[in-house]
Amino acid sequence: MSKNTQAFPGASKTAEGMLYNGALFQPVIDKCEGCARVRDFEDARYCSSYPMPAAKWSIGNCNFSTHMKAAATAQAKVNPLKASKRAAKGGR
Ligand code: SF4
Structure with a gap:
């Protein structure tokens, strides 16, 4: 699996998680x-940006995520409240 090696070059699997660049990854x-930062390594999947995804999400949405940003952008483009007010006024 050469792709795995490219994602985390020099990484090794330990009992506690994946050891990469001196950090232990969960x-x-x-x-x-759905996040584009998820990478495979051996039999598990890790984040290429953050060693402890569970901790990242425990304080709210992950600010590194690519899939959550995409959802937020889509929401920003269409504001249903403003759209309904515009429709009620007969505006554009
Ligand atoms: S959502 Fe956040 S923690 Fe999870 S893979 Fe994406 S960047 Fe990493």
């Missing part, structure tokens, strides 16, 4: 599903 959690 596997991603279900909330990371």
Whole structure:
């Protein structure tokens, strides 16, 4: 699996998690599903930006996530409240 090696070059698997660049990485959690920063390494998946995804999500939405930013942008483009006010006024 050469792709895995490229994602975390020099990484090694330990009993506590993946050791990479002197940091211990924990596997991603279900909330990371869809994020472009998820990478495979051996039999698990890790975040390429943050060693402890569960801790990151425990204080709110992960600010590194690519899938949450995409959702926020989509919401910003269409504000249903403003759209309904415009429609009620008969405006554009
Ligand atoms: S950037 Fe955040 S959401 Fe994406 S994989 Fe890492 S911890 Fe998970």
